[in-house]
Amino acid sequence: MAPGRRRSGSPLVRWVLRIIAVGYVLGLVALPVGTVVQHTFENGLEPVLESLRNPDFQAAARLGVFVAVISVLINTVFGIGISILIVRYRFPGRRLLNAIIDLPVSISPIVVGIALIFVYGTNGWFGPALNSMGIQIIFATPALVLATVIVALPLVVREVIPVLEEAGTEQDQAAQSLGANGFQRFVRITLPTIRWALAYGVVLSLARSLGEFGAVRVVSGSVAGVSQTPTLFVNDAYQEFGAQAEQDAFTAAFLLMCVAVLFIVVIALLRPKEQNQ
C-alpha cells in the first residue's frame, strides 16, 4: 500500500469529519445521558435515597429482576435447544423456523404485546379457558415473562448457532465412539464449545429483558407494586405531577443506565474470549 493512502484527504476534511462524528455522538448519546445524571443528582443525594426507599420502586425493581431472570433462563434453555436443532438436524420447516426466530427483532414490541392480548386476553383464544381454570396471564406476571421471552428470543440463538456450525459434528462423533452418551456429550463437549457465545448471548438477553418497555407496557396494565417493571415505573413516575415523582423517575432511569453500562463492560470483556476460541 502506498504510504499516502493511509491518511487520505486534506487535514481540513479530516477535522470536519472528526467534528461531525464527535458532535453526533455527543448530541445523540452523551448529552441526553448526561442530562439524566445531572437531573438525578440535582438536589444532592438525599432525594435519590428517598426515591430508593419508595416501596413502589422497590417492588418494580424486584419484579423487573424476577421477570428478566426467568425470561433469560427460559431463553437460554430453549435457545440452546433450538440452536442444536437447527445446526445438527435436517427436517422440513427448518429454514422457516430459522426465519421465525428473527421475527421478534424486526417487529415492533408493541405488536408483540397486542398479539399476546389477542391470544391470552379476556376475549382472546385461550383467555376464557385459562380464566375459568383460575389462571390469569394478561395484566399479571406471566404476561410480562411471555412478552420479555419473545422480545429477547433471538439473542441467545444468534450467538450460539455460528459457534455450533463452526465446531461441526466430528468432536461429538469422536466422543460418541469413545463411549459417551447424549447427556455426557452435551455436558462435556457441546457446552464447553459454546460457553463464551452462550455467556455473551445471556448478557445481551438480560440487558434486553431489563430494558424492555413496549411489549411489557401493553400486557402489564402497570399497576404500581403489582405489575410494574422498572421501565414502566420510570414512565409512570415521569408523567405524574410532583417533584418527588420526577425525582423517582430520574433515579430509576439512572439505575437502569448503570446496569446497562455494567452489561456493556461485561460484554466487552466476553467478546475477545469468544473470538479467541
Next chain:
Amino acid sequence: MSISVSGINKRFGDFVALDNVSLEVPTGRLTALLGPSGGGKSTLLRIIAGLEFPDTGSVEIEGVQATWLPPQKRSVGFVFQHYAAFKHMTVFKNVAFGLEIRRKPRAEIRQRVMELLELVHLEQFADRLPSQLSGGQRQRMALARALAVQPEVLLLDEPFGALDAQVRKELRDWLRNLHDEMNVTTIFVTHDQEEALEVSDEIVVINGGRIEQVGAPADLYDRPANDFVMKFLGPVTTLDGQLVRPHDIELLAAPGQEAIEATVTRLTRVGFEVRAELRTSKGGSEPWVQLTRIQAQELDLEPGRSVWLRTTHAPKTLAVS
C-alpha cells in the same frame, strides 16, 4: 473373523454410496480400504463405526450383531481425517476422555494416559491444548485417545490426508510399527495407493460403491482383477491395445525374439528414474517406459533412436478403449 459385513446397501438421496457390499476382515490385521473419493470407502468405515447406518445389510463385530448399535455401544476406536480434537481440553484430558466416561479410578487413568502419550511420543505435551500442537501431533493424540479405551477394532478415516508429505510418510511407518506392537484389528481408509501398498496386510479396492478386489498388496499389484484395479494401484501404459506397467516393458538395443521396433520420441528424467516415450513402427501405439538411469545410459537412449521392446512376465489386462 473380526468384522463381518454382509449385503450392505446405502443411498444418500439418489446417490448410491454402497451397492450390496460384503466383506470379511480378519482379526489382528491391518486392512486398507482403497479407492477414489466418492467411491464409498468412508461410508463403509462409518457404517462399521456406527456413525452411519445402512439401508439394508448387517455388520458383525467379533461375532456380535452390531448393525443397529450406536457407536458408544461398539468397541470401536475412530480416528478422523481432521483429528476431531476436543479443543477445550488438554492433550491429557483428550486421551483420558474415554476412560473418564467409563469411570475408571483416577490413578489408573493417569497411568494409562501417560503410557499412551509415551507410545505416541507426546508425553511432554500432556498439558498443552490441541491448538498448540502440529497436525501430525494432533493426529497422534487422536490415535492415543482412540486406543485408550482398548477397542477391539481401530478405524481410521484418511488419517494422514490433512498432513504434508513428509509427516505423512513418517506417520505411515509409525502406524505400521504401532500396529505390529498392539495387534489391534485396524481398518484405514485412503485414496493413496502408495500408502495402502506400503502399510497394509490386505487391501480392499472400492469404487462406485462396489468392492473391486480384495487381496494382499503384492497380489493386487501383480494380479489385478480388472483394468480399474490395475490403473488405480500403479502406473500403466498402453501397448498394442493392452494395459501394461511401464516398468514391465523391456527395451533392447537390437532386434530380439518377439520384440517390436519403436522410436524414442521424448526422454524425461524424474529423480532416479527415466521416462522414455516411444512410438511403435507398426500399429503406432505410444507407450511410455520406466527405466533406471543406468539402464537408460546403457541403451544410450536419445530422442529419435530406434529400440526394440517386449513385455516381461508382467500383468496385463485388455484395455477398454
